[in-house]
Amino acid sequence: MTAPEIIDLGGGLVLRRWRTADAEAQSQAIAESREHLLPWMPWAGRVTVEERRTTLARWEREWDTGGDLVYGLFLGPLVAGGFGLHRRIGPTGLEIGYWVHSAHTGRGYATKAAAALTTAAFTLPSITVVEIHHDRANVASEGVPRKLGFTLVEEYPRAAAAPAESGTFRLWRMSRDRWRPAEASSPPHQA
Numbered sequence: 001m002t003a004p005e006i007i008d009l010g011g012g013l014v015l016r017r018w019r020t021a022d023a024e025a026q027s028q029a030i031a032e033s034r035e036h037l038l039p040w041m042p043w044a045g046r047v048t049v050e051e052r053r054t055t056l057a058r059w060e061r062e063w064d065t066g067g068d069l070v071y072g073l074f075l076g077p078l079v080a081g082g083f084g085l086h087r088r089i090g091p092t093g094l095e096i097g098y099w100v101h102s103a104h105t106g107r108g109y110a111t112k113a114a115a116a117l118t119t120a121a122f123t124l125p126s127i128t129v130v131e132i133h134h135d136r137a138n139v140a141s142e143g144v145p146r147k148l149g150f151t152l153v154e155e156y157p158r159a160a161a162a163p164a165e166s167g168t169f170r171l172w173r174m175s176r177d178r179w180r181p182a183e184a185s186s187p188p189h190q191a
């Protein structure tokens, strides 16, 4: 089974696999969200259309060869954010990463998209866990796994790589057997 290339979230909101042709729209959305992203994502300050073309082309190759699955969040034709299922936690897990355009935050989009990607991850036979990692100071990011009922597993030191980071990360985990999309608003489980 392969991951879906398009996931309809309803209300005009769609997760779609990024394509190289999205380079301009993606770089514009990142530029518009620069001040909002920079505290947590220093790469946002280095984005150009050319650099995005190269990055998106690499993501296309990685998807095709069994690597990371990276999606754009689209509201109609507008880029509303970026999400990824990253293969960096071993062969049986995927880590969700996300950012939402500054004009579209606080509407539940990250929660909705992360829920859909958790469901998509568990359609892949090899995947038994989905994780979300974020800096302890990033309360907006923490709201997503908390709302979805992920378990807070641990805190661990990680050298601060962005201006607002504290150097302590939180790891939240969901297992295939515990995932109930309909219960996504249940209280978080503490390890």
Ligand SMILES: CC(C)(COP(=O)(O)OP(=O)(O)OC[C@H]1O[C@@H](n2cnc3c(N)ncnc32)[C@H](O)[C@@H]1OP(=O)(O)O)[C@@H](O)C(=O)NCCC(=O)NCCS
Residues within 6 Å of the ligand: 036, 037, 040, 041, 098, 099, 100, 101, 104, 105, 106, 107, 108, 109, 110, 111, 112, 133, 134, 135, 138, 139, 140, 141, 142, 143, 144, 147
């Ligand atoms: C983190 C981020 C993706 C959240 O996107 P979002 O679409 O606004 O998130 P949601 O609307 O789904 O919010 C989910 C929960 O998070 C919490 N939350 C969201 N923004 C918050 C904020 N600014 N302060 C405190 N809590 C917040 C809320 O508890 C919310 O639940 P509620 O709707 O019941 O109040 C967005 O703020 C962002 O792009 N931040 C910059 C990039 C980043 O930090 N990415 C994550 C790196 S690990």
